[in-house]
Amino acid sequence: MRSDVPVLVLEDAVPVFEASGLPPWPMRLSLMPGDCALVETRSGRDAAALADLCIGLVPLRSGAVRMLGSDWDRLDNRRTAALRARVGRVRQRGAWSDMLSAQLNILLPQLHHTDRSVGELMEAATSLARRFGLPGLPTERPDRLSEADLARAACVRALLGRPALLLLENPVAAEQPDLLPPLLDTMARMRERGCAVLCLVRDPAVWRSFERWTTHRLQLGENGLVPIDPAGDP
Amino acid sequence: MKRHGLRSVLVFRLRAALAAIGHWARTQLRFPLALLAAGWGVMLDGVRPSSWRRTARAEFRRTLRQAAGGGLVSTLFTAALAGLAMVSQALYWLGLTGLDRLTGGLIVTILLREVTPVLVGLILLGRSGMLSVTELGALATGGQLRSLIGQGIDPFSLLVMTRSLALAVSGFTLGIAFAMGALFVGFLFSSLLGSIQGSLWRFIDEVLTAMTAADYVAIPLKLLFVGFVVGLSSCLTGLEAAPEEDQSVLMPRGFARGILAVMTVNIAFTAIG
Numbered sequence: 035m036r037s038d039v040p041v042l043v044l045e046d047a048v049p050v051f052e053a054s055g056l057p058p059w060p061m062r063l064s065l066m067p068g069d070c071a072l073v074e075t076r077s078g079r080d081a082a083a084l085a086d087l088c089i090g091l092v093p094l095r096s097g098a099v100r101m102l103g104s105d106w107d108r109l110d111n112r113r114t115a116a117l118r119a120r121v122g123r124v125r126q127r128g129a130w131s132d133m134l135s136a137q138l139n140i141l142l143p144q145l146h147h148t149d150r151s152v153g154e155l156m157e158a159a160t161s162l163a164r165r166f167g168l169p170g171l172p173t174e175r176p177d178r179l180s181e182a183d184l185a186r187a188a189c190v191r192a193l194l195g196r197p198a199l200l201l202l203e204n205p206v207a208a209e210q211p212d213l214l215p216p217l218l219d220t221m222a223r224m225r226e227r228g229c230a231v232l233c234l235v236r237d238p239a240v241w242r243s244f245e246r247w248t249t250h251r252l253q254l255g256e257n258g259l260v261p262i263d264p265a266g267d268p
Numbered sequence: 269m270k271r272h273g274l275r276s277v278l279v280f281r282l283r284a285a286l287a288a289i290g291h292w293a294r295t296q297l298r299f300p301l302a303l304l305a306a307g308w309g310v311m312l313d314g315v316r317p318s319s320w321r322r323t324a325r326a327e328f329r330r331t332l333r334q335a336a337g338g339g340l341v342s343t344l345f346t347a348a349l350a351g352l353a354m355v356s357q358a359l360y361w362l363g364l365t366g367l368d369r370l371t372g373g374l375i376v377t378i379l380l381r382e383v384t385p386v387l388v389g390l391i392l393l394g395r396s397g398m399l400s401v402t403e404l405g406a407l408a409t410g411g412q413l414r415s416l417i418g419q420g421i422d423p424f425s426l427l428v429m430t431r432s433l434a435l436a437v438s439g440f441t442l443g444i445a446f447a448m449g450a451l452f453v454g455f456l457f458s459s460l461l462g463s464i465q466g467s468l469w470r471f472i473d474e475v476l477t478a479m480t481a482a483d484y485v486a487i488p489l490k491l492l493f494v495g496f497v498v499g500l501s502s503c504l505t506g507l508e509a510a511p512e513e514d515q516s517v518l519m520p521r522g523f524a525r526g527i528l529a530v531m532t533v534n535i536a537f538t539a540i541g
Contacts, residue, residue, distance in 0.1 A: 089418055111422070112318075118420030125418070128411025133403050143419045146323040146426075 039103045040064050041199050041230035042088055044259070046097035054083040054092040059258030061087075061097075063250070065199075067228035070221070071250035073259070074238050078126045078204060080254055081234035085125065085201040088232060089118055102198060119147035122197030124188045124205040130176035136184075137171045140191040148195065155194070162190045165216050182210055189213065193220055200224065200231040206240055218244060299504070299525065306428065306500055313429045323421070324430050331434035335396040335495075336441045342391055343442045347449030350387065354379060355454020360463040372478030380447055380479075380487055382534065388443045389494040389530035392435055393523065397502035400431055401522035402515060404506025409513065423507070432499035439495020440488055451475065490537045497529040 046060040065071060075081040086092050090099060090106025098105050101117055109117065130139055137159075144155050160171050166186040172179055179187065189205060200221065206213045221231055234254075235241055245251070251262040313319045355375060362371050404427060407413045416423050455471050458464040464471065505522040 086414075086418065091414070091418060115420035115422060118418060121418075121420075123418065125415060128413075128415040131407060131410075131412045131415075133407070142323065143421065145326075146321055146419075146421050 040066050040100070041069070041102060041228075042232065043100040044087070044097070045100065047087065047099050048095040048097050049083070049087055050093045050095055054087065055079060056083045056087065056092065056254075057256055057258050058095060061259040063252070063259060065230040065232065065250070067198075067230055068225045069249040070225060070231040070233065070247060071252060072238070072241060072245065072248045073232065073234045073252045073254055074262070075234050075236055075254045078236065081203040081236070082125060082127055084234060084254055084259075085123060085203055085232070088199070088201060089121055089123075090114060116147070119143065120198040121201060122192035122195070122199070123201040124185075124192045124203055125201075126203050129188060130184065132175050132177050134175075135173050136176045136179055136187050137173050139176060140171065140187060140194065143191070144195050159190055159194050162193055162220070163187070165220065166190060167212065167216065181207075182213075185210055185213060189217055189220075193224065196227070197224070197229055200229055200233075202231065202233045204234065204236055207237075211240070214240070214244070218247070222247070299501075302504055302508075303497070303500060303529070306424075306504055307432075307496070309424065310429045310432050310496075310500065313425050314433055319425045319429060324426055327426055327430040328434050331396070331431045331499075332437060334399070335392060335435055335438035339391055339395045339438065339442055340445060342395065343388065343446050344449045346387055346391060347446040348453040350379070350383060350446075351450040351453030351455075352457055354383065355450055356457040356461065356463070359454065359458040360461065363463045372474040372476075375451070375475050376478045376483060379450055380475075381483070381490075382538070384443050384446050384450070384487075385439075385490045385494045385534055385537075386530060388439055388446055388491060389498055389534075390527075391442065392439055392495055392498045393502070393526040393530065396435060396438070397498045397526050398519060398522060400499065400502040401506045401518050404503055405509040405513070405515065405518045408507055408509040409511050413507070428500070428503040428507070431503055432496055435499030436492045436496035439493075439498070440491045443487075443491035443494075486537060486540075490533065493533045493537070494530055497533050498526050501525045501529045 042063065042065040044061045044063040046062060048058055048060050049056040051058045063071065073081075073084065075084065083092065087099060089101070090109075094107065098107065100106070102120070104113070104117060106114065106117075130136070134142065140159055141152075141155055144150060145152070148155075156171065163169075163171050163186070166189050168183065168186050168190070171190075172183060172187055176184060176187075185205065185207065192200060192202065192205075205217060221229075225231060233241070233248075253260050253262050358374055358378075359371060362368055362374065404413075407416075407423075407427075413423055416426070451472065452468070455464065455468055502522055502525075505518060505525055509518055
C-alpha cells in the first residue's frame with residue numbers, strides 16, 4: 035500500500051552557492067511514491083550537488099528539503115543517518131573506496147544499517163549483479179574493475195535493500211546502452227513498491243525511450259530547477 | 269584632523285598585529301584542541317552500544333589484527349635489541365660496581381616507565397598510524413568520506429573511534445610483549461656473559477618488587493594512552509586533508525604530530541607520577 039507522504043519535497047529550497055555551486059534560486063519539486071523525475075544537468079558536478087541537496091548535505095539559504103515528511107535541517111545525527119540509509123544512490127565522484135573490495139563496497143551500507151545476515155545480503159546482491167550482467171559479486175578492488183563493471187556494480191549497490199528514494203547520477207553512459215534495460219526493469223519494480231526515482235542525466239538522448247515512463251521532466255541550469263514541458267522546451 | 273588620521277593608522281596597525289598573533293595562536297592550538305575534543309568524542313561514542321554496529325566491530329578487529337598481530341614481530345625484535353643494549357648493560361655495570369640491589373629499580377624506571385611506551389608508540393605510529401594517515405587522507409581527498417556520510421555512515425564512529433580504540437588495545441598488548449621480551453633477552457645475554465647469577469624467576473621477582481602500586485596502574489595506562497593518541501592524531505590528520513594535499517604533505521605532518529603526541533603523553537605521565 036502506498037503512502038500519501040511525499041518521498042521528496044524541495045520547498046523553495048535555495049542552496050548556498052558557495053557550498054554547492056548550485057544556482058541560488060528557489061527549487062521546487064515534489065516526488066510521491068512511485069514517481070520518477072528526469073533532470074537534465076549541465077555537468078556531473080551539478081548532478082552530484084543536486085543529489086547532495088536532496089539528502090541534506092547542502093546548506094540552504096532559505097526553504098526546506100524534506101524526505102518522507104522529515105526536514106533534513108531539523109533532524110539529529112542519528113535520524114539523519116537512518117533516513118539516508120533509505121536512499122539508494124549511483125554517484126560519480128568518490129563512489130568507491132579502494133580500501134575495501136568492490137563486494138564490501140556494495141554491501142557496506144546494508145551491513146551498517148540493517149541486521150540482515152551476510153548470507154542473505156550476498157544472495158540478494160549476487161542476484162542483482164547477475165541481472166545487470168555481472169557474473170557475480172566482484173571481489174576485486176574497485177580500481178581493478180573496468181568502467182562498465184563499476185557502473186553495473188554501482189547500480190547493484192543503489193538498488194540493494196529497499197530504498198525509498200533512488201538518486202541516479204548519470205547511471206548509464208552512451209557507451210553502455212546494455213545497462214539501460216535491466217536498470218529500467220528493476221526501477222519499474224521498485225516504483226511499484228513505492229520507491230521514488232530522481233534520475234540526473236547529462237545526455238538525455240540515452241534516455242529518449244524512457245521519457246514516457248517519467249512523471250516529471252526538469253532541467254537544472256542557471257535559472258535553477260525548471261520544469262520542461264512535453265514539447266521539450268524549458 | 270591630522271591627529272585623528274594618525275590615530276586611525278595606529279589602531280589599524282594594532283588590530284592587524286593582534287589579528288596576526290591571534291591567527292598564529294589559533295593555528296598552533298587548533299590541532300591539540302581538535303585532538304582533545306575528538307578524544308572525548310571517542311570516549312562517548314565508545315561506551316554507546318549503538319556505535320558498535322557490525323561494520324564498526326569489523327573495522328576494530330581489522331585494525332587490531334593489523335596493529336597488534338602485524339606489529340608483534342617488529343616489537344619483539346626491537347625488544348630483543350633493547351634487552352641486549354640496555355638491560356644486559358645495566359646488569360653488567362651495576363654488577364661490576366657492586367650496586368646489584370639497584371637493578372630492579374633502574375629497570376623499572378628506565379625500561380618499563382620511559383623506554384617501552386616511547387618505542388611501542390613509534391612502532392605503532394610507523395606501522396599503523398601512517399597507514400591511517402594514508403588511507404583516511406585518500407578517503408578525504410577522493411570524496412569517499414562525503415560518500416560515506418551520504419550513505420548515513422558516520423566516518424567518526426566507523427573509522428576514528430574504532431581505530432583509536434584498537435590502537436589503544438594494541439599499545440597495551442605490544443607494550444607488555446616488549447617489556448617481557450626485553451627483560452628475557454637482557455637476562456639471557458647477561459647470564460651468558462656471567463654478569464648475573466640466579467634464575468630468571470629471581471630476576472623477574474627483583475623487577476616486580478621494585479615496582480610500586482602506582483606503577484601497576486600508570487604503566488598500563490600510559491601504554492593505552494600512547495596507542496590511543498597515535499590512532500587519534502593519525503586519523504585526524506588524514507581526515508582533515510585538503511583536496512589539494514597529497515601523501516608527500518600528509519605523511520610528514522602525520523609523523524610529526526604522532527611523535528609529539530607520544531612524547532606529550534609520556535612526559536605528562538612522568539610529571540604526574
